[in-house]
Amino acid sequence: MHRIRCICRSGSNRKVSNPSEEVAIVGIHATPITKKRNRSIRESFARIAIATLKDAGVEPKEVDGLVTTPPGINPDLVIMYGAFLGKYLGLDTRMLQVIENGGATSALALRAAANEIALGRVKRCLVVSADERYRMNDDMDQMLRFGASANIGLQGSYDGIYVGGFPVPIYAMSGQRYMHEYDVSSKELAELVVHLRNHASRHPGAQFQKPTTVEEVLGSPIQSAPLTLHMCCPVSTGGAGVLLTTVTEAKKLGRPFTRIASFGGYHEAEHFLPVSLDRDFTTYRSAINASKQAYDMAGVGPKDLDVAEIYGVYAPTELMLYEDLGFAAEKGSGAQAVRDGRLTHGGDLVVNPTGGRIAYGHPAAATPLLETVEIAHQLRGTATGRQVDGARWGLTHAEHGCLNGSVVTTYEAMA
Amino acid sequence: MKEQIDAYTKRAIDHHDDGATGEYYRLLRETKKFHTTKCPKCEHTAYPPRPFCPACFHDEVDWVDISGEATLYAFTTQSRALRFVAPDVIGIVEVPGVGRIATKINAKLSDLKIGQKVRFEPFEVSDELVVHSYTPVG
Numbered sequence: 001m002h003r004i005r006c007i008c009r010s011g012s013n014r015k016v017s018n019p020s021e022e023v024a025i026v027g028i029h030a031t032p033i034t035k036k037r038n039r040s041i042r043e044s045f046a047r048i049a050i051a052t053l054k055d056a057g058v059e060p061k062e063v064d065g066l067v068t069t070p071p072g073i074n075p076d077l078v079i080m081y082g083a084f085l086g087k088y089l090g091l092d093t094r095m096l097q098v099i100e101n102g103g104a105t106s107a108l109a110l111r112a113a114a115n116e117i118a119l120g121r122v123k124r125c126l127v128v129s130a131d132e133r134y135r136m137n138d139d140m141d142q143m144l145r146f147g148a149s150a151n152i153g154l155q156g157s158y159d160g161i162y163v164g165g166f167p168v169p170i171y172a173m174s175g176q177r178y179m180h181e182y183d184v185s186s187k188e189l190a191e192l193v194v195h196l197r198n199h200a201s202r203h204p205g206a207q208f209q210k211p212t213t214v215e216e217v218l219g220s221p222i223q224s225a226p227l228t229l230h231m232c233c234p235v236s237t238g239g240a241g242v243l244l245t246t247v248t249e250a251k252k253l254g255r256p257f258t259r260i261a262s263f264g265g266y267h268e269a270e271h272f273l274p275v276s277l278d279r280d281f282t283t284y285r286s287a288i289n290a291s292k293q294a295y296d297m298a299g300v301g302p303k304d305l306d307v308a309e310i311y312g313v314y315a316p317t318e319l320m321l322y323e324d325l326g327f328a329a330e331k332g333s334g335a336q337a338v339r340d341g342r343l344t345h346g347g348d349l350v351v352n353p354t355g356g357r358i359a360y361g362h363p364a365a366a367t368p369l370l371e372t373v374e375i376a377h378q379l380r381g382t383a384t385g386r387q388v389d390g391a392r393w394g395l396t397h398a399e400h401g402c403l404n405g406s407v408v409t410t411y412e413a414m415a
Numbered sequence: 416m417k418e419q420i421d422a423y424t425k426r427a428i429d430h431h432d433d434g435a436t437g438e439y440y441r442l443l444r445e446t447k448k449f450h451t452t453k454c455p456k457c458e459h460t461a462y463p464p465r466p467f468c469p470a471c472f473h474d475e476v477d478w479v480d481i482s483g484e485a486t487l488y489a490f491t492t493q494s495r496a497l498r499f500v501a502p503d504v505i506g507i508v509e510v511p512g513v514g515r516i517a518t519k520i521n522a523k524l525s526d527l528k529i530g531q532k533v534r535f536e537p538f539e540v541s542d543e544l545v546v547h548s549y550t551p552v553g
Binding site: 148149150152153156157158159160161162163164168169170172173174176177180222224225226269273274275276277281 | 420423424426427428430431432436439462463469488489490491492493499503505506507509514515516517518519524529540546
């Protein structure tokens with residue numbers, strides 16, 4: 001203590017609050033994942049908020065922070081959605097934010113909420129995210145505007161001209177390079193899908209409940225060569241909610257909870273396509289760098305993990321991520337790790353126990369928060385039917401762009 | 416339907432013009448050559464073109480002709496061919512000294528191989544819009 005006083009030269013005696021509270025997840029909820037929506041997204045946000053607070057045993061008036069994500073891909077003009085939702089839910093808050101950044105959207109919403117808790121500005125922060133893809137095909141005029149104009153808005157006035165079927169062709173070409181450079185076969189991609197569908201068959205909320213076969217995966221229609229339909233994530237609707245507080249507060253609840261141990265992030269100066277000749281289509285430095293930061297800040301490594309939920313939206317992408325996040329021995333060995341049973345129950349760690357994006361489903365903006373809910377279930381021992389025995393350390397990975405950006409979060413079980 | 420898509424495309428390109436986009440498409444339309452921007456200060460060639468240098472933030476750029484040969488890095492088809500007639504073959508080509516660029520490939524998928532040489536060719540989407548495309552050499 002004496003030493004700390006010596007290096008404090010400001011001469012100020014003002015007392016500041018400790019800016020480093022530890023953050024706990026005390027409430028979680030995930031909707032079932034479906035292709036089409038069965039209610040308005042507005043109602044989804046409300047139902048998720050209600051269920052999340054109920055899971056936490058927290059009253060609405062105790063919530064003083066709300067972080068949300070935009071209400072899905074929706075043709076309506078939506079501004080100030082956070083303010084709308086705050087009113088709709090009847091929540092007075094000290095902090096209100098809407099966060100959006102493609103596939104990393106709700107991972108960044110979680111991070112924004114965790115920061116507020118860690119800084120002591122907010123005591124109980126609700127994070128809600130839902131996404132829907134249903135209205136995209138409502139009418140041809142809308143689809144044309146979306147396809148022709150929005151691609152240019154999204155990908156820029158150059159790439160946007162060519163990649164009308166965005167984002168499948170970009171992932172397909174990344175997959176083609178991966179198969180070319182590391183001698184990975186279509187059969188190995190199909191085996192991965194079979195493995196993920198087996199995981200999903202244990203989750204009652206998964207979009208795909210039935211197991212599949214290598215023949216069925218290879219025989220499904222080609223989306224963008226070399227990807228067949230079943231090697232791609234489906235069109236999905238769904239959402240999730242998380243309630244955060246401090247670890248100190250969480251301990252008063254007297255039941256297991258989850259501590260957020262670290263966040264790591266990295267964004268390459270590339271948008272979807274790694275244009276620069278020194279960048280790679282098959283090794284993603286954003287996943288490597290974001291996970292390294294998350295591992296270092298939590299003081300753990302991939303070998304310490306029991307369970308992970310990662311953003312593998314296409315079969316080759318999932319294999320590359322096993323390698324870049326440190327779950328497989330080396331580049332090109334992702335398929336071997338699956339075949340050896342190292343990434344399922346009884347192996348080194350269970351990756352995507354929900355079935356992941358390919359089998360569980362992928363309501364993109366909400367996907368990272370759905371991953372968080374699954375890890376929280378696993379770490380508190382409530383992942384019925386798919387529980388990883390004695391799970392203590394977990395990880396989630398989210399992506400924006402085509403792996404150009406990653407957010408990695410680590411979690412620890414607390415009793 | 417093609418006319419409607421072309422009209423929306425042109426409108427979107429104009430709407431997002433940052434000072435470089437308009438010049439880029441004018442050069443394609445009028446010279447039938449593929450140009451991009453290069454920094455006169457640090458000599459970084461940028462693609463997509465910018466009205467500034469993304470390597471050193473110098474705020475003036477020159478236009479350079481990058482038409483010519485490239486190497487096919489990856490290729491695929493799009494089931495949802497919007498702008499070009501199906502089967503819509505697109506690829507990523509490595510343009511020396513510039514980068515890997517998404518483009519239209521003027522060939523059948525089954526005739527293509529990673530690493531083969533391709534050459535720039537202007538492709539007329541409509542009277543108002545010319546884009547880059549690449550055709551296998553030989």
